[in-house]
Amino acid sequence: MKNVALLPRLSDQGVAMFKNSLRNKEIPEASFYAPYIWYASSGGSPSPTKSNEIADTIREFAMAAGFPESRGAKYAEFDQNVAVYLATNECFSSGEALRNDVWAYLAVVKLPDVVKWRFPSDASNRYLGGVKNAFQRLWIRGVAVDLGEEAPDRWKLLRALTEDASGQVLERTSIASDIRLARNIALVWLQVADKLGRGRMENVTRRAVKELRLLNEVVDLSSLPDDELLKRIIALFINASN
Amino acid sequence: MSKVAFPFLTLSDSLVECDGFLIGEPGHPMNKAEEFLQAWDYSRKLGASVTIGFDYDSACKALGFEPGDAALKLIFKMGTGKGAMPRRWETLTDRVVSASEDLPVTLTADLQSHTLSGSIRLRVEIVLASRPKVVSELSPKHPGSRLWAKEHVILIEDGGDSRFPVELVSFSESFNGEVESGALWYLQWISEDVDVDFSGAVRVYVNSDQEKFSERFVEGDDLTIHVLMFDVISQMIEAVIATERFDDLLPECEEGSVGKQVLYWLENAFPGRSLTEVRRLRTDNPARFRAAILASAQPGVFA
Structure with missing residues (x-):
């Protein structure tokens, strides 16, 4: 039986708090969201460390692409690197990847500054879970265009x-x-x-x-x-x- | 079948017999799929099946084909993900039929629980498998043409969020050399905050090395769960009432928090008593205090 890595989720209340803060142009510290973070009760192992590793890696890709500077930022390179990383990450091979609250946690709690850098317009749908979420959309993209390990140029569609x-x-x-x-x-x-x-x-x-x-x-x-x-x-x- | 205006003939519901979908543990008798599937989590083994029957010649006639001229494909699919539209569709199995003797057909498949999320949408459909030789003007002509479908949506627990946070682990691996390694279970909880989400702050580990006990737990044995819950509830109530600093905070705790859950347990075990009274009972008559919790710790006591 596959042991699912249970990832932290941001509750609807946490999302509502974030929307308020976005309206007030204030991005709270991660600790502010502590009461709104939860995990599935059973069916796997809570994996906050893996979630932190994912956030750290995305941040590294952002820094390599120019974060926090917007001038000269290589957004396409960032998107491709993150899409490959997320699509091949074992943590997202379970139903956790289909959950909006998992992606909202990553964007709102762990990486709001990276989202702000990638999408400076402050559109809330880049933070909240869904196909427009700054990272969820890259996971969807990576999984959909992955030609497989055996393909001579596995990620040619992603680049093209x-x-x-x-x-x-x-x-x-x-x-x-x-x-x-x-x-x-x-x-x-x-x-x-x-x-x-x-x-x-x-x-x-x-x-x-x-x-x-x-x-x-x-x-x-x-x-x-x-x-x-x-x-x-x-x-x-x-x-x-x- | 749907609100789509089809540009070709389709099969009406009166032509197709389908009593609905069955779901359950593979290898065991399955139950009719209801609106909600209890006790689901990523580790649960699941299977589903559906049986379809129709008079093949009548179906050909309804579609404008010569009897015996059409091959129809029955497809069993599953969608998953919250929302009106599933985030992921998967074809579970299919079967081509081209004669009445091929029917009825039962399509059965295992569902990969670890890939599910929010809901299961079971769908069975009949499509045209290949273009028949003789067709009428209104007949479907293209392979894949949708002729009939039935769907059923089953809400699954939200990743187990209404279940007690629990995990089966080997203590000899997880607590190697520690005092916990021989325990039957272990409650992991830091009693610093009561306004945090319960599922994120509390977790009971059951020792899979203790085979008899863990088997009983997995099977849902009432006595086993009763004893385990008694210990969990006792530990948490005692920790919360040990200090007065939570007294003002507890009534303010929101739904789903540690504080709200402990309040629920307190009310269950000591109905109508104040925190001060419960605290006094624990000091003056600990046996009665514990007996009250033991009596209240029935399986299902998790709010």
């Missing part, structure tokens, strides 16, 4: 996808919830982008993804074998580019 394409494809739960579908869309996106040029891809991706979501309502794309699935996605992108 633009921020817009990642948002269009991977920050939509209806697509990202099916990893095989998301990965195949990313593969097709790369092929089409190589032909059309990345400059045209924003509109093409938007149209193709819209059609794909409609198609998925009436055709279960996840039931198709890989070759058939790729054909359907390619057809949608070609159609969207005309």
Whole structure:
């Protein structure tokens, strides 16, 4: 039986306190949140040390990318490094990774300064759990585009996808919830982008993804074998580019 | 089936027999899936099944196909994650049917509890497996076309947050050479704060090296849990009433905190008595004090 690392979670009350502090432009110290931190009661081992290690590693990636300075910050490099790190971290291979409160803890309690550096606008959805969370979105991205240990260039999709394409494809739960579908869309996106040029891809991706979501309502794309699935996605992108 | 306006013929609910989903421990009789699954955590072994039956020829006719011309795929899926839309979908198993003799079909699968979160959405659907030779204008034509589906959402405990924080560990490994190594259980708790979250501050470790005891505990033996809870409750009540510094703080403690839980236990064991009275009872008549807690420490006493 797998021993799940139970990660610290920030309760709804803790999130509410954070929202208040964000409105007042004050970021409290981590100790302020102590009453609002909790763990699953059973089913694994509480792992605050592992959570600290994860936060420390993300901070190191941020510093290597220029944190705390925003001028000249290498955000794309930071995003890629963190996405690979989170997607391959054993702690996130359990249901803990699907919990918003786990990601809210990381962003609000451990790394609010890094979130502020990466997303200076103070948008609360970058801190709170969800597909827009500063780190959760990178975990989703890393898992979805991971071509596997055996692949000659495992992370080529991660490097290739633009921020817009990642948002269009991977920050939509209806697509990202099916990893095989998301990965195949990313593969097709790369092929089409190589032909059309990345400059045209924003509109093409938007149209193709819209059609794909409609198609998925009436055709279960996840039931198709890989070759058939790729054909359907390619057809949608070609159609969207005309 | 859904609110989607399908551009092709589908199967109506009256054509498909499906009594719903079963869930339980693999290898044991399963129960009908309800809205809530009790006593779930990441370590629980789970399986699910669903049985579907329909008259194959009638289904072909309803879809505008020649009887015997269509292959239909039955797919059993599971989604998980909180919210209206699951964060993760997984196909558990599928089966292609192309004759009445293939039906009814029971689809069974193990669920990986450690990957679950918040809810389990079980879904069974019938899709077109391949394009038939003869189709009507309104027939579904593309493989994967959704023809019928049934879903059931089961809320699972929020990562076990309404369960007592407990963990089965080997004390010879975790407390090697320490005084705790031979104990049956060990309550880990630092009694400095009462306004902290209970599940984050308190944890009972049960010694897996003590096989008989730990087996009884895992099986949920009432007497075993009663004795263990008596000790836990006693330790925590005694620590809290040992000092008067918590007296003003306790009533202010929020739901889910250590203080709120201890207050609940105090009220359960000593109904209507003030903290001062309980404190006096402990000093004047410790046997009665302990008996009151022992009597109240029934399984399920965790608020």
